[in-house]
Amino acid sequence: MSSLPETPPEDGPQANPVSPVEPAEEKPASAAKKPAAPRARKPRQTTARAPRSTAASKSGGTSSRSSSSGATAAKPRTTRAPRAPRAKAAPKSKPTPPEPVPEPKPTALGIRQLYKRFGGTIALDGVSIDVPEGSFYGIVGPNGAGKTTMLSIVSGLLRPDSGEVVVHDVDVWKQPEHAKRLIGVLPDRLRLFDRLTGAQFLFYCGTLRGLDAGTVKARVNDLVAAFGLEAAVGRLVADYSAGMTKKIALAAALIHSPRVLVLDEPFESVDPVSAANITEILQKYVAAGGTVVLSSHSMDLIQRICDRVAIIVAGVVLDSGTADEVRGQKTLEERFVELAGGRKAAEGLEWLHSFSE
Amino acid sequence: MKAPDGRQTAASARTLGLTAAKTTREAFADVPRFLRLKLALLGGAFRRSPWQVVGLVIASLYGIGMMALLVGGLVAARFVPDVASVRSIVIVVGAAVTTGFLLLPLVFGVDDTLDPRKFALFGIPTDRLAVGLAAGSILSVPAIVLAVCALATVVTWSHGFWLAVLALISAVLATATSVLAARVATAVAGFLLDTRRARELTGVVGVLLVVLISPLVLSLSNVDWGARGFSIMTVLADILRWSPMGAAWAVPADTAVGRGGAAALELLIAIAMLAALWLAWRALVAHMLVTPSRSGEVKTYAGLGWFSVMPATPWGAVAARSLSYWGRDARYWVSLVMIPVIPVIILTAFAVVHAIPGTYPALLPLPIMVLFLGWAAHNDVAYDGTAIWLHVVAGTTGLADRIGRLVPLLFIGIPLIVVGTAVSVYFYGDAHVALALVGVTVCELFVGLGLSSVTSTLTPYPVPKPGDSPFAQPQSVGAAAAVVQGFSLVVIIVLSAPAIVFGVLGVFVDPAWFVSSLWAGLVVGVLALVGGVVGGAAIFNRRGPQMLDAAVKAA
Numbered sequence: 081m082s083s084l085p086e087t088p089p090e091d092g093p094q095a096n097p098v099s100p101v102e103p104a105e106e107k108p109a110s111a112a113k114k115p116a117a118p119r120a121r122k123p124r125q126t127t128a129r130a131p132r133s134t135a136a137s138k139s140g141g142t143s144s145r146s147s148s149s150g151a152t153a154a155k156p157r158t159t160r161a162p163r164a165p166r167a168k169a170a171p172k173s174k175p176t177p178p179e180p181v182p183e184p185k186p187t188a189l190g191i192r193q194l195y196k197r198f199g200g201t202i203a204l205d206g207v208s209i210d211v212p213e214g215s216f217y218g219i220v221g222p223n224g225a226g227k228t229t230m231l232s233i234v235s236g237l238l239r240p241d242s243g244e245v246v247v248h249d250v251d252v253w254k255q256p257e258h259a260k261r262l263i264g265v266l267p268d269r270l271r272l273f274d275r276l277t278g279a280q281f282l283f284y285c286g287t288l289r290g291l292d293a294g295t296v297k298a299r300v301n302d303l304v305a306a307f308g309l310e311a312a313v314g315r316l317v318a319d320y321s322a323g324m325t326k327k328i329a330l331a332a333a334l335i336h337s338p339r340v341l342v343l344d345e346p347f348e349s350v351d352p353v354s355a356a357n358i359t360e361i362l363q364k365y366v367a368a369g370g371t372v373v374l375s376s377h378s379m380d381l382i383q384r385i386c387d388r389v390a391i392i393v394a395g396v397v398l399d400s401g402t403a404d405e406v407r408g409q410k411t412l413e414e415r416f417v418e419l420a421g422g423r424k425a426a427e428g429l430e431w432l433h434s435f436s437e
Numbered sequence: 438m439k440a441p442d443g444r445q446t447a448a449s450a451r452t453l454g455l456t457a458a459k460t461t462r463e464a465f466a467d468v469p470r471f472l473r474l475k476l477a478l479l480g481g482a483f484r485r486s487p488w489q490v491v492g493l494v495i496a497s498l499y500g501i502g503m504m505a506l507l508v509g510g511l512v513a514a515r516f517v518p519d520v521a522s523v524r525s526i527v528i529v530v531g532a533a534v535t536t537g538f539l540l541l542p543l544v545f546g547v548d549d550t551l552d553p554r555k556f557a558l559f560g561i562p563t564d565r566l567a568v569g570l571a572a573g574s575i576l577s578v579p580a581i582v583l584a585v586c587a588l589a590t591v592v593t594w595s596h597g598f599w600l601a602v603l604a605l606i607s608a609v610l611a612t613a614t615s616v617l618a619a620r621v622a623t624a625v626a627g628f629l630l631d632t633r634r635a636r637e638l639t640g641v642v643g644v645l646l647v648v649l650i651s652p653l654v655l656s657l658s659n660v661d662w663g664a665r666g667f668s669i670m671t672v673l674a675d676i677l678r679w680s681p682m683g684a685a686w687a688v689p690a691d692t693a694v695g696r697g698g699a700a701a702l703e704l705l706i707a708i709a710m711l712a713a714l715w716l717a718w719r720a721l722v723a724h725m726l727v728t729p730s731r732s733g734e735v736k737t738y739a740g741l742g743w744f745s746v747m748p749a750t751p752w753g754a755v756a757a758r759s760l761s762y763w764g765r766d767a768r769y770w771v772s773l774v775m776i777p778v779i780p781v782i783i784l785t786a787f788a789v790v791h792a793i794p795g796t797y798p799a800l801l802p803l804p805i806m807v808l809f810l811g812w813a814a815h816n817d818v819a820y821d822g823t824a825i826w827l828h829v830v831a832g833t834t835g836l837a838d839r840i841g842r843l844v845p846l847l848f849i850g851i852p853l854i855v856v857g858t859a860v861s862v863y864f865y866g867d868a869h870v871a872l873a874l875v876g877v878t879v880c881e882l883f884v885g886l887g888l889s890s891v892t893s894t895l896t897p898y899p900v901p902k903p904g905d906s907p908f909a910q911p912q913s914v915g916a917a918a919a920v921v922q923g924f925s926l927v928v929i930i931v932l933s934a935p936a937i938v939f940g941v942l943g944v945f946v947d948p949a950w951f952v953s954s955l956w957a958g959l960v961v962g963v964l965a966l967v968g969g970v971v972g973g974a975a976i977f978n979r980r981g982p983q984m985l986d987a988a989v990k991a992a
Contacts, residue, residue: 235830239982260832270989271824273758274903275765277738284744284754288831293749314737316765318904332827 185212187246188340188371189234194243196229196395203229204240205395211340211373211388213248216366218386218403219375220412222420226395227375228268231344234373235265247340261289264338266330268345268375274318278309278328281317282335289336296335303331306361308354322349330358334365341365343374347381359385379413393420464564471551471569475576478550497578504582511589515596522667524690525674527590531611531686532677534583539618539682542626552627553725567722571620571715580616587612594689603700604689610707611685617714618682624721678703681710747844751833755841759817763845768820768901772813773849776806799864800874800944803857804937807878808929810850811885815925817842819897823988829981835974839890843970850882872951873940876958880933883962887969888925894977894984896921899991932961 189211196204203226211217221227232238234245236252236259245252252259273281282303286296304313307327312320317328330346341362347355362372363385376382382389383403389412390400398419399406407415514523551570561569574580587608594604678687678699685707691700743757743764763769780802818825828838858874898918930937936958943950977984 236832237826237829237982237985257832257834260830263830265826265830267826267830269823270826270985271822271903273762273821273824273827275762276758277742280738280741280744280758280761283741284758285827285831287744287749287754288751288827288833290751296749314739316736316738 185214187211188213188248189373190246191234192244194230194233195241196233197241203395207395207397209390209397209400211371213371214366214369215371215388216386217373217388218382219373219390219392220379220382220416221392225392227392228344231342231375235263235267235342236260237267262339264333264336264341266333266343266346272317272325272329275316277314277316279313281328282332285332286335291336299335303334307331308357323351323354326350327354340371343372345376346374347376347378379416383412391416391419464568467561467565467569468572471573472576475551475573479576500578500582504585507586508589511586511593514593520693523593524694525667525670527690528674528678528683528687529670532680532683535611535615535618535682538615539622542619542623553624553722557726563719563723563726567719571617571718574616574620583615584612594693596693600689600692603692607685607688610711614685614711614714617711617718621714621717621721624725681706684710751837752841755838756844759842759845776809779806796865799861800870803861803874804877804881806857807850807854807881810846810853811882811929812926814842814846814886814889815892815921816897816900817889817893818984819900819991822903823985825988826985829985835977838977839970839973843886846886854878869948869951870944873943873954876936876955877933877940880936880958880962881929883966884932885929887965888928890969890973891976892921892925894973894980897984897987932965935961
């Protein structure tokens with residue numbers, strides 16, 4: 081509610097001028113601010129792409145980011161949000177030869193043959209998904225299809241019966257300490273430490289991730305501004321509305337500038353203005369080379385913002401690929417309903433149409 | 438709900454008497470249905486895990502046993518020649534019981550299975566709902582015990598036919614008053630204390646009450662009951678019989694001792710009380726049906742609190758978070774309630790019994806307080822609920838998590854040991870004993886913390902959820918809770934045994950033992966603390982998903 085009037089105006093100034101301001105701060109490490117963070121990481125990936133994945137896995141630590149910042153900038157994928165990266169890159173533009181666009185991107189998140197059963201129910205029945213670097217990946221499926229189970233396994237919250245999850249060539253279940261640094265997680269339906277104030281909660285998340293106090297404070301300020309939570313930072317998270325809780329959890333998932341974001345229902349109960357705001361933050365993150373994997377029930381939203389989609393039904397991936405491949409001539413919703421087993425004809429409820437007084 | 442009322446009002450203009458009777462009948466129309474609902478709810482309690490059923494059966498047997506004792510006492514009182522004494526006891530105890538029915542829901546915030554708001558969407562007329570819910574609440578264990586005991590007072594006063602009839606009327610009045618009082622109190626608690634903060638506050642009130650009652654118990658225990666007990670009871674009874682809570686109990690009692698006039702007045706007070714409670718209950722039901730739960734005003738905090746005090750490292754952050762929770766979350770306080778009460782209870786007991794001569798009792802409170810303090814964190818992870826996902830996802834190392842969680846207890850424990858030792862030594866009168874006290878208490882605290890580091894990650898058991906009343910029963914408690922609680926207490930005592938034994942030898946045999954006690958305590962304590970933290974950290978690193986799974990199942 082508070083964000084309604086604030087967000088649109090604050091969004092503009094915050095998105096653009098932040099980057100010019102940054103060099104003025106004459107502390108290169110402060111490039112580790114939220115909107116800048118994904119951007120700053122991008123060059124590392126551009127370099128990483130030439131020697132392929134080996135460099136990518138090595139650069140997992142968040143600390144190495146600033147050293148390479150600005151070394152290389154021009155990146156073909158900047159078409160999505162050209163303003164921000166260019167503003168930063170312009171002064172130091174090094175003439176990097178543009179790489180050929182069609183080159184297949186390395187895998188940011190590889191999910192391979194995941195099986196998980198709870199007692200008698202099979203939640204995941206051999207799920208394999210390949211999420212390329214820099215993609216905005218939407219997972220859709222009916223209730224109980226196994227989306228949350230899959231995302232929990234990817235985040236390291238749930239142990240799979242078999243199968244593996246690889247994040248930038250790091251196995252989540254074999255090298256958890258390393259993999260967890262690369263992933264930012266927004267789980268669904270799990271509590272937060274809600275007896276902390278919003279500011280304390282974000283500070284806690286940042287410090288747990290091993291960031292130093294100065295970095296955490298700077299990033300908390302940026303995140304609070306970006307998510308329109310200024311009025312709420314002094315209140316206990318327990319007193320937040322559902323949408324605000326979602327927003328602060330999402331902010332917490334970003335604080336260590338992960339390379340892959342795993343978001344379970346990030347837009348549930350978030351108001352439209354905040355959702356647009358969050359979408360923009362995520363799109364810029366992707367444009368800078370980050371990878372987003374999210375689940376949602378809103379087909380329109382997935383069709384609008386995701387470039388790749390996987391449809392999961394009953395623990396099996398029925399279709400996956402670029403959004404256009406998956407939906408073909410139809411809308412994503414039509415394709416989804418078709419795959420998910422079609423709609424039930426609403427018969428046998430005739431009494432519902434003869435109203436009682 | 439308004440529409441049928443309006444129609445009835447119109448109808449009553451035509452045939453007044455008939456409609457009044459009809460309205461009354463209608464108001465009671467749903468009573469069997471509500472009684473059946475309440476029976477089904479009670480039966481549902483037996484459809485849980487076997488261990489819970491065992492617990493319930495034991496509790497029921499205990500309740501039946503107590504009830505049999507009470508009924509036996511009341512029946513036997515019929516044949517006591519000293520009617521005046523029986524009168525005093527019945528009035529005082531009866532008034533206390535009725536007051537308990539009124540106060541306990543307010544203090545402990547009972548989870549109301551028959552909350553009027555749950556029936557708001559069924560469109561039941563207010564009168565029928567109010568009658569039905571009040572009737573349904575008779576089918577609860579405390580209300581049944583009360584009703585049976587109240588009926589037993591009819592036997593107590595069966596000195597004549599009309600007196601027995603009067604006693605029966607009074608028993609019904611007293612039962613109805615108590616049950617309705619509990620209804621009104623529960624509704625008020627559920628309605629006014631609906632916010633998270635208020636729910637937690639009931640815990641604070643409960644803690645305060647326990648602390649405040651302690652001196653009362655202390656002073657009462659100093660009364661020479663054998664000589665002056667009955668005169669005190671008589672004074673109390675003479676006051677309480679005029680109170681709304683005691684009036685119904687006093688009617689047959691005062692009639693039996695020949696104070697008919699007073700009894701008549703008490704009967705009026707009792708009836709007025711019941712009527713007032715009924716009107717309050719009906720008004721509350723009517724109000725609650727159309728009022729959604731309210732949200733409290735929100736408090737704002739400036740700055741980062743403990744986070745700016747503790748170092749900005751993972752363990753420092755966990756410590757700051759724990760400290761904030763120990764300060765803000767009433768569930769944590771419950772585990773500390775007993776600690777300030779322990780010395781009062783112990784000293785009271787010794788003062789009454791005069792069992793141990795000299796100043797030896799001065800040495801007892803501190804070790805027992807520290808024992809419970811060291812034990813307080815043995816289920817710490819469970820209090821996080823599913824929020825523990827953050828530690829798993831962030832890859833928090835077990836060592837950082839384990840150390841951080843122990844910091845609040847060290848913050849409380851070390852000053853407690855220092856101050857407690859000084860106070861104990863002052864009252865005991867020999868400074869040498871300080872060595873043994875420090876040895877024993879440090880050992881208990883460190884062993885407790887080391888053990889907590891292992892148990893809290895290895896065997897978390899369900900606790901009230903964050904935001905619930907600290908006295909709320911978690912959805913499912915297995916036998917695991919009792920086993921873990923008992924086991925961890927025993928282990929602390931066993932590992933502290935050398936320090937304790939040497940300390941006792943020092944007191945009774947030779948003060949030279951005090952030094953041994955100090956060293957035994959320090960060595961065992963430090964070893965247990967380091968071993969526990971390291972072992973617990975290793976377990977924590979492996980068990981992230983399992984801990985989250987346990988939290989999800991408990992939620």
